[in-house]
Amino acid sequence: MSSAAGPVLKQPVKLACIQLASGADKQANLQRAAEHVEKAAAKGNKIVVLPECFNSPYGTKYFPQYAETLLPSPPPAEQAPSFHALAKMASDNNVYLVGGSIPEFNPDTKKHYNTSLIFGPDGSLLASHRKVHLFDIDIPGKVTFRESDVLSPGNKVTIVDLPEYGKIAVAICYDLRFPELATIATRQGAFALIYPGAFNTTTGALHWRLLGQARAVDNQIYVALCSPARDVNADYVAWGHSLVVDPMAKVLVEADENETIVEWELETEKIAEPRRNIPLNTQRRFDVYPDVNKGKIQFEEP
Numbered sequence: 001m002s003s004a005a006g007p008v009l010k011q012p013v014k015l016a017c018i019q020l021a022s023g024a025d026k027q028a029n030l031q032r033a034a035e036h037v038e039k040a041a042a043k044g045n046k047i048v049v050l051p052e053c054f055n056s057p058y059g060t061k062y063f064p065q066y067a068e069t070l071l072p073s074p075p076p077a078e079q080a081p082s083f084h085a086l087a088k089m090a091s092d093n094n095v096y097l098v099g100g101s102i103p104e105f106n107p108d109t110k111k112h113y114n115t116s117l118i119f120g121p122d123g124s125l126l127a128s129h130r131k132v133h134l135f136d137i138d139i140p141g142k143v144t145f146r147e148s149d150v151l152s153p154g155n156k157v158t159i160v161d162l163p164e165y166g167k168i169a170v171a172i173c174y175d176l177r178f179p180e181l182a183t184i185a186t187r188q189g190a191f192a193l194i195y196p197g198a199f200n201t202t203t204g205a206l207h208w209r210l211l212g213q214a215r216a217v218d219n220q221i222y223v224a225l226c227s228p229a230r231d232v233n234a235d236y237v238a239w240g241h242s243l244v245v246d247p248m249a250k251v252l253v254e255a256d257e258n259e260t261i262v263e264w265e266l267e268t269e270k271i272a273e274p275r276r277n278i279p280l281n282t283q284r285r286f287d288v289y290p291d292v293n294k295g296k297i298q299f300e301e302p
């Protein structure tokens with residue numbers, strides 16, 4: 001559904017990306033995430049974001065090992081410790097929590113997914129997003145990765161309504177490279193595109209910041225990218241550099257590669273002004289590009 005009014009941020013809101021250093025111990029990762037969510041909340045952040053695969057190392061061999069079964073929802077505690085830890089982090093700290101992503105297993109279909117769980121301040125699950133575009137690339141001598149060896153893709157654009165603030169869109173890492181998903185989310189009224197992600201030292205150096213700025217300027221809304229901290233001893237070395245970009249594509253805050261929290265207050269007028277001054281929203285020519293999906297099609301997921 002297209003939002004005639006465009007993206008709306010109802011009031012200023014502080015957003016934090018936690019650039020978490022995580023390792024092989026899931027319980028320790030959850031504990032560390034909880035400590036950082038508490039720190040971010042204590043500084044007034046109301047939307048807190050964790051990185052992709054924050055509860056495990058990132059790699060196809062790890063997905064089945066760390067996967068949790070998330071259905072039925074809410075799942076039994078022993079089946080989904082990360083789900084329950086995230087719910088508690090959100091409710092203990094009264095924040096909206098974009099819970100990075102975790103590997104998910106659906107025992108009915110026998111499929112694995114890379115899934116982000118989004119919780120409200122009361123600890124209830126508001127939405128989940130399964131990575132739509134799987135990270136299958138081969139840059140010889142640099143980085144080869146095939147998520148599709150193990151994972152299945154999600155098949156929807158994920159918009160989450162935060163009643164006091166407005167709508168956010170959540171997608172995961174490689175999804176950032178696909179502008180269509182971002183523009184559909186924007187037309188549905190999202191004021192921010194939030195991507196837990198884990199680019200690497202090859203593609204991160206080339207494209208992470210550029211893509212964050214590109215999605216922001218394409219859509220004239222905020223973009224937040226949340227990476228794990230870099231661990232040079234990991235199988236997959238994350239780029240780090242979590243950042244927040246404004247609707248004019250200015251990078252407002254950016255981490256280096258170390259564990260840290262980046263935060264920024266998002267402002268209503270910072271969205272409204274560029275949209276008044278450069279009114280892309282009313283100038284689109286869908287008559288010239290009729291193959292563009294105007295965001296009406298949503299697929300149900302099992």
Ligand SMILES: NC(=O)CC(=O)C(=O)O
Nearest residue numbers: 135173174198199200203
């Ligand atoms: N890890 C990803 O999903 C994406 C990535 O690293 C890239 O696009 O580059």
